[in-house]
Each structure stands twice: as C-alpha cells, then as structure tokens.
Amino acid sequence: MRGRRPVAPATIRVMTPDSSASLREQVRQAIDAARQRVRAELPAPGEPLDVPSEVERPADPARGDFATTVALKLARPLRRPPLEIAKAIAAQIVTTASDPDSPIASVEVAAPGFLNVRLSDRALAVAAVRILREPQTWGHVVAAHPEHVNVEFVSANPTGPLHIGNARGAFTGDLLCRVLTAAGHKVEREYYFNDFGSQVKNLGASVAAIRCKEEIPEDGYRGDYVYDMARELPASVLEGAERSGEDPAWAIGRWASERVRVGIEASLEHLGCHFDVWRSESTLHNDGWVGKAIEGLRAAGDVYEEDGAVIFRSTRYGDDKDRVILRSTGDAAPTYFAADIGYLVEKFSRGYERIIFIWGEDHHGYVARVKAAAQSLGFDRDHVQMILTAWVRFVRDGKEVAMSKRSGEFITLDELLGEIGVDAARWFFASRAASSGIDFDIELAKKQSSENPVYYVQYAHARIASILRKAEEAGIKPPAGGDAELAGMLAGILRGAPEAELARQIVRLPEVVEDAAASEETHGITTYATELATTFHAFYRDARVVDPDEPERSAARLALVAATKTTLANALGLLGISAPELM
RNA sequence: GCGCCCGUAGCUCAGUGGAUAGAGCGCCAGGUUGCGGACCUGGAGGUCGUGGGUUCGAGUCCCGCCGGGCGCGCCA
Numbered sequence: 308m309r310g311r312r313p314v315a316p317a318t319i320r321v322m323t324p325d326s327s328a329s330l331r332e333q334v335r336q337a338i339d340a341a342r343q344r345v346r347a348e349l350p351a352p353g354e355p356l357d358v359p360s361e362v363e364r365p366a367d368p369a370r371g372d373f374a375t376t377v378a379l380k381l382a383r384p385l386r387r388p389p390l391e392i393a394k395a396i397a398a399q400i401v402t403t404a405s406d407p408d409s410p411i412a413s414v415e416v417a418a419p420g421f422l423n424v425r426l427s428d429r430a431l432a433v434a435a436v437r438i439l440r441e442p443q444t445w446g447h448v449v450a451a452h453p454e455h456v457n458v459e460f461v462s463a464n465p466t467g468p469l470h471i472g473n474a475r476g477a478f479t480g481d482l483l484c485r486v487l488t489a490a491g492h493k494v495e496r497e498y499y500f501n502d503f504g505s506q507v508k509n510l511g512a513s514v515a516a517i518r519c520k521e522e523i524p525e526d527g528y529r530g531d532y533v534y535d536m537a538r539e540l541p542a543s544v545l546e547g548a549e550r551s552g553e554d555p556a557w558a559i560g561r562w563a564s565e566r567v568r569v570g571i572e573a574s575l576e577h578l579g580c581h582f583d584v585w586r587s588e589s590t591l592h593n594d595g596w597v598g599k600a601i602e603g604l605r606a607a608g609d610v611y612e613e614d615g616a617v618i619f620r621s622t623r624y625g626d627d628k629d630r631v632i633l634r635s636t637g638d639a640a641p642t643y644f645a646a647d648i649g650y651l652v653e654k655f656s657r658g659y660e661r662i663i664f665i666w667g668e669d670h671h672g673y674v675a676r677v678k679a680a681a682q683s684l685g686f687d688r689d690h691v692q693m694i695l696t697a698w699v700r701f702v703r704d705g706k707e708v709a710m711s712k713r714s715g716e717f718i719t720l721d722e723l724l725g726e727i728g729v730d731a732a733r734w735f736f737a738s739r740a741a742s743s744g745i746d747f748d749i750e751l752a753k754k755q756s757s758e759n760p761v762y763y764v765q766y767a768h769a770r771i772a773s774i775l776r777k778a779e780e781a782g783i784k785p786p787a788g789g790d791a792e793l794a795g796m797l798a799g800i801l802r803g804a805p806e807a808e809l810a811r812q813i814v815r816l817p818e819v820v821e822d823a824a825a826s827e828e829t830h831g832i833t834t835y836a837t838e839l840a841t842t843f844h845a846f847y848r849d850a851r852v853v854d855p856d857e858p859e860r861s862a863a864r865l866a867l868v869a870a871t872k873t874t875l876a877n878a879l880g881l882l883g884i885s886a887p888e889l890m
Numbered sequence: 891g892c893g894c895c896c897g898u899a900g901c902u903c904a905g906u907g908g909a910u911a912g913a914g915c916g917c918c919a920g921g922u923u924g925c926g927g928a929c930c931u932g933g934a935g936g937u938c939g940u941g942g943g944u945u946c947g948a949g950u951c952c953c954g955c956c957g958g959g960c961g962c963g964c965c966a
Contacts, residue, residue: 366909376908382946389946419946421909464966504966616964627893631964643966671894672961697895698959738914739903744896744959751902751915757928760914766928777925822906830904834913844929853925890928 329448329817330434333410334373334424335362341399342377348395358384362424364815371415371423372811378420389420396422403427426811432797434814436790438870446816446877450491450824457654458484460665461575462499465568466510468532469575470717471708471747475696477720478736480665481580482829483694485881490824495659497584498572499650502564503592510567511560514540530717532570536563574721578729579883586653588646597641597649601632603684604648619648624679624688648680651691661690668695668742694827697744708749718749727752730884734761737882738833760837764875765887767840770847771872772888778853778865785869786862793866800863805849809867812842813874820881829882836878843871 328336338360358380365374378393385392397414410430415423438445460480463473484494501507513527517537523529540559548558568585575582591597601617604610609620615635622629632645641649654662666673674693682688701708701718708718724732726749735752738760739745756762778784786796800806819835852864876886 361906363906363908366911370909374909379908379946417909419909501966506966614964618964627962634964636964640964642964644964667960668895669960674894695895695960700959735902742895743903746902748902755915758915762928763914766926770926770929774925781925826906834904837913841930845931847925848930851925890926 329821330410330426330430330814331362331364331373331818332821333430334426335360335375337400337409337411338362338375338377338396338422338424340401341396344399345392345395364818365421365423368811370417370421371413372426373424375422375424376420378422382420390416390418393420393422400424403429428798428801428807429794431801431807431810431814432794435797435810435867435870436794438813438873439785439793439866440790442873442877445873446820446881447489448491448817448820453491453493454660455493455495455658456487456661456663457495457497457657457659458487458663458665459497459499461571461580463571464501464504464506465564465571466506466528467530467567467717469571469720471701471720471723472699472717474720474723474732475699475736475741476665476667477575477578477580478733479694479696479741481578481883482733482737482881483663483665483827485883486820486823486827486829486832489820489881492824495584496580496582497586498582499586499588500568501588502561503588503646507560507564508554508556509560510563511556511558514563515556515559518545532567536566574719578720578724579733586650591646591649591653592641594653596653597645600648600652600680600684601641601645603652604632604680607683607685609683619644619676619680619683621676621679621683624675624682626675626679630676644676647677648684651677651681651686652684655684655686659690661692664691664693666693666695668697671695694741696741700744700746702746702748703750723749727756730761730765731756731759733882733884734759734833737829737884740828740830760833761884762890764836764840764879765885766890767843768872768875768879768886769888769890771843771868771875774852774868775865775872778861781853781855783853783855783858783861783865785866796859796863797866800860800867803850805846806864806867809842809846809871812839813871815839816874816878819878823881832878832881836875836882839871839875839878843868843875846871 342360358377360375360377362373362375365371378396379389381387381392382389393416397416400411400414401409402411402413403409407429410426411424412427412430413425415425417423458480461469461473461477463469469477480496484496488494509524509526510528510533513523513529513533514537515521516523516527517534518540523533527533540562544559544562545555548555551558572582572585601610604619609623610632611618611620616631617633617639618629619632620629630644631642632648633639633641651662664677670693674695677693678688678691681691731752735747752759786793797810801810815835819831823829823831846868850864852861852868854861879886
C-alpha cells in the first residue's frame with residue numbers, strides 16, 4: 308500500500324482533544340501527520356518505511372517535553388542526512404503559532420537529527436482541567452485493541468495457608484490485572500486449585516490422625532493449622548465419612564481443603580487481591596473438558612500410544628520432548644498436564660482473547676508444552692502467555708528462611724503482612740521487574756519501613772490533603788467558572804517554574820499506564836509516583852498555596868495541587884496502595 | 891550435558907538501539923521566625939561480569955567465555 312497517496316489537508320486539526328489519549332500519543336499523531344506531508348518531497352528510494360514514530364521523554368528535561376528519533380531512523384531508507392529529514396518534518400509540525408488548538412508550542416532540531424517538542428501551557432492546563440473534572444478515570448486510557456483477558460495466578464493447592472513464597476505471584480498477578488484494566492482491557496482474575504490429588508487425602512489423613520491421637524503419616528501435614536482443624540472437625544463430617552464406606556481420609560480431606568481454601572481467599576482479600584473465578588480441577592474432569600481436549604489433540608493427529616500410555620506429540624510444536632497425557636497404569640488416569648489442556652479448552656470456550664498465567668520461574672519448562680497444546684488445538688499460541696516470576700530469597704537477619712508445608716515450618720503471608728504492612732509489601736514487589744531475582748530481608752523491611760519510598764509518596768498525598776484543609780479554613784476556594792475559564796487561569800500560573808514543572812509531571816500518568824500495560828511491568832509506576840512526589844515537595848518549598856494576600860493565584864495553585872493529589876492517589880491506586888489523608 | 895532467567899554505584903533495584911548510565915537506602919556537608927522536617931539542597935561513589943561482532947550510535951541486539959539461580963517425571 309506504499310503507493311497510496313497521502314491526503315494532506317491544508318490545515319490538520321491535530322488537537323481535536325482526544326482526552327482518552329495521552330499527550331504523548333497526541334504528539335505522536337502530530338508527528339505522523341507531519342511525516343505524511345513530507346513524503347512527497349522526500350521519496351523513499353526503495354526500502355519500506357515501516358519506521359514507527361516513537362515518541363519518548365528526553366533524558367534531559369531541558370530539551371523539551373518529548374523527543375523523537377524518527378529522522379535518525381529514516382536516514383537509511385531515505386538515503387538522506389538525518390538532519391535534513393528532521394528539518395523537513397519539523398517544518399510540517401503544526402504548532403500553536405499556526406493553530407492555537409495544537410498541543411505543541413515549539414519544535415527544535417538537534418544534531419544529529421533529534422526532534423525536540425515542547426508542549427503548550429494550554430495543553431497542560433486542559434489536561435489538568437480534565438483531572439479535576441473526571442478524577443475517577445484519570446490515568447485510564449482506551450486500548451487501541453481492547454481485549455478480554457483471563458489472568459490466572461497464585462493457584463496454590465489448598466493444603467495449607469499461603470506462605471511468603473506465594474506473595475510474589477499474588478502481587479504480580481493482581482498488579483498486572485489492575486494495569487491491564489486501566490489500559491482499557493476487560494480482565495478476569497482466576498484461581499485454579501486442585502481438589503483431586505492424593506495430597507488432599509494426605510491432608511485428611513493428617514487431620515484424622517491428630518483427631519484420633521495417632522501418629523501423623525510420613526507424607527502428612529503437621530502445621531499448627533492442621534491441629535486447629537483436627538480440633539474443629541465437626542462430628543458430622545467424621546460420621547458421614549464412615550457411613551459412605553470410602554476411606555474417611557478423602558471426606559475429611561475435602562472438608563479440610565475447602566476450609567483451607569476459604570482461609571486462602573480471606574488472606575488474599577486482605578492483601579487486596581480479589582479473584583473473580585475459583586475453578587477446581589475436579590470440575591474440569593466432571594464436565595468433560597479433559598476428554599474434549601484429548602479428543603481435540605487426537606483429531607489433529609498429534610496423539611500416539613507407546614508402552615500403554617497415550618502421548619501428545621508436543622515436539623511437533625517446539626517442545627523438546629513428547630508428553631504423556633494418559634498414564635500406562637491400569638486406570639489410564641489423565642496426567643496433571645492433561646487436566647491443564649482441558650482447562651485451556653475450557654478457558655477458550657469462555658471467549659477470552661488472551662489467557663495469561665503467572666507462574667514461578669521453576670515452571671518455565673512447562674511453557675513450551677502448554678503453548679504446543681494450544682497450537683495443536685487450533686488456538687493461536689501467542690494468545691496464551693506465561694509471565695514467570697523469579698525467585699524471592701526470604702532472609703531474616705542475614706539467614707535464608709526455608710519453607711516446607713509438610714513440616715509446618717514456614718512463615719505465612721498473614722504473618723509477613725502483619726509485620727511489614729500491605730502497602731509496604733505491595734510497593735516492594737511492584738517496584739521490581741518480575742524477572743529479577745530479589746532478596747527480601749524481613750527485618751530490613753521492618754526497620755526501613757518509615758523510610759520506604761511508599762511513605763514518601765503517601766506523605767506527599769497527605770501533605771496536599773492538609774493544604775486543602777488549610778485552604779478551606781482560610782476561605783480560599785478553587786476557581787469557579789467553566790472549563791475554558793479554569794484552563795485559562797491554570798495556563799496563567801504555568802508561567803511560574805514550580806507550577807510548570809508540577810503540571811508537566813502530573814500529565815504523564817496516562818503514558819505511565821500505557822507503558823506499564825505494554826511491558827506488563829509495574830515498576831514504572833513506582834518510579835513515576837516517587838518522581839511526582841519529589842516534584843510536589845519541591846513545589847511546596849517554592850510556591851505557597853494558601854496565601855490570603857493573593858487570592859486568585861492561591862485559587863489557581865489550589866486547583867493544580869488538587870489535580871496532583873488525584874494523580875498521586877490514582878498512581879497508588881493502580882498499585883492497590885492506600886492514599887491517606889492523614890499520616 | 892541441554893534449555894530458560896539473571897549479572898549495572900557499598901546495599902536493594904530501574905534503564906522499551908539514541909543525547910552526559912539513573913533512583914531509593916546508606917555515607918558526607920548544608921537548609922525551616924510561613925500551607926505537615928515522614929521534607930528540601932549539594933557532594934562522594936560506575937572498566938554496566940568478560941572478550942569479540944552488528945550499527946551512524948550498544949547497558950540494551952548477535953556469538954563465545956566466567957559466575958549465580960531454575961528446569962529437564964506417566965509428581966503435582
């Protein structure tokens with residue numbers, strides 16, 4: 308389609324203010340439009356021009372609000388000096404000089420071919436007004452391609468309470484869901500648990516043994532919670548188990564594991580991790596999904612038998628060995644992997660466009676086979692995605708904390724959060740890439756808690772809340788009037804350096820959300836929140852908000868500070884962290 | 891042995907092929923008769939594990955090596 312002639316209207320209204328797009332996106336579109344217009348004068352000799360107009364924040368803010376390297380990247384295909392290309396594009400960018408509605412105040416060309424763009428005060432003011440008018444949705448963006456996404460995480464077996472090893476998966480999954488939602492996707496959070504395997508029976512046998520004052524089996528469970536359950540086991544469960552004729556360990560195990568599951572759900576809710584769907588392995592078998600999946604693989608011609616086992620030819624789709632799905636033992640029981648394939652079919656039947664798993668990195672060997680199954684079944688393997696979280700070494704006083712559910716030697720998630728607090732823990736995990744292995748020193752986390760950056764950010768929020776209270780006492784009210792009037796007042800104070808810097812910082816939130824969703828990482832949000840808090844604290848030092856001698860300027864600054872408060876609160880909200888009015 | 895992840899400031903970690911590699915903590919030196927000092931300003935501290943390569947440009951991409959983690963079950 309390279310022959311298509313670009314339609315170049317005499318004037319392009321680049322700022323038909325699309326409030327759902329970040330300012331960065333508006334600038335990107337303006338640069339795209341300018342590129343369209345220079346195409347005629349700079350024909351491409353041959354190579355395709357699939358160079359996207361990437362717009363970023365320059366490392367040095369003195370260079371401007373945004374920068375692009377498109378001219379550098381176009382130099383090769385156009386066979387022109389990058390500086391020449393940059394000048395041509397710059398000449399075509401619509402600025403406020405030619406169109407007052409443009410968000411761009413000026414464009415500068417810098418060697419060897421950078422384009423530096425400066426926003427107009429009016430664009431900043433308009434964005435600030437939007438924050439004040441629609442605080443709840445500030446930071447939310449509209450996805451270019453909205454998707455219905457399923458995210459499955461934690462999925463620890465209900466044989467014991469969550470321990471600190473489950474923390475990373477819980478927070479990583481929850482944070483991803485929050486970010487994807489803010490980025491315009493429809494997200495469902497799911498927990499998968501095994502109510503089927505022999506461990507459930509082992510749990511039941513352990514409870515029964517304690518109840519009957521017998522020795523706990525070798526492969527049983529012996530944490531405090533097991534003793535609690537033995538004490539609280541209702542007689543009706545025991546009697547029902549005996550009546551049914553099956554091994555009472557099963558019935559007791561089902562009772563115990565459901566009880567544990569309820570406790571897990573409560574712990575997760577306490578962490579701010581809510582799940583929409585709880586799916587058990589037995590429903591996959593009972594509702595025929597596992598059988599359906601195996602049929603599907605068979606229909607694709609990807610199944611064979613060997614030594615009495617039924618095997619999926621996953622090597623056909625890039626796995627390094629084929630995988631057994633039905634065991635060679637007499638009952639031909641499906642493997643755990645077979646259940647997972649059934650689960651995949653069941654999930655796709657619910658209409659998701661993307662299925663995400665949050666796994667510990669020890670499961671990375673599993674990625675290839677699940678994707679292979681998806682492909683064999685006719686799904687797009689790229690619609691199945693695994694996010695692997697690296698190992699967390701929990702350390703206390705320099706010594707690694709070992710954990711084992713069976714021995715009962717572990718620190719529960721509830722205990723950890725009791726020590727350091729949900730907000731501090733959330734910040735800790737949110738500020739690190741999922742793929743990086745981290746040390747979590749519990750004593751250090753407690754000791755440093757008052758100097759943790761999360762409190763720095765929360766403090767900025769509380770400080771603003773205090774200013775707003777003070778302003779009310781002093782009788783200073785936010786500016787009245789319509790949007791245009793308010794924008795005009797705000798644009799007026801942006802001539803001041805502290806105000807301009809603060810305004811430039813708050814309008815970044817939608818970009819930060821876009822980046823977090825695209826990279827599926829949240830540390831950009833913690834970094835941003837810290838920077839915004841720093842900028843605010845500097846503003847606080849330099850610009851007095853509540854000043855009865857300057858009522859108009861006070862009112863305008865009040866509006867700016869209120870927008871900052873919303874931005875801080877929403878950034879923290881994306882991380883599931885509270886934004887206190889008082890500390 | 892094969893595969894995946896990681897190696898950046900004293901510590902914990904960012905860095906989507908671009909401009910002088912950053913932040914927090916810790917350390918050193920300063921700052922408030924005013925809206926919350928849980929704050930602010932400045933400073934010291936780096937052969938980006940290592941050796942090649944690709945590129946106008948490499949912490950970032952490719953290959954080798956060193957070091958650390960994890961995985962390589964008809965377990966779950």
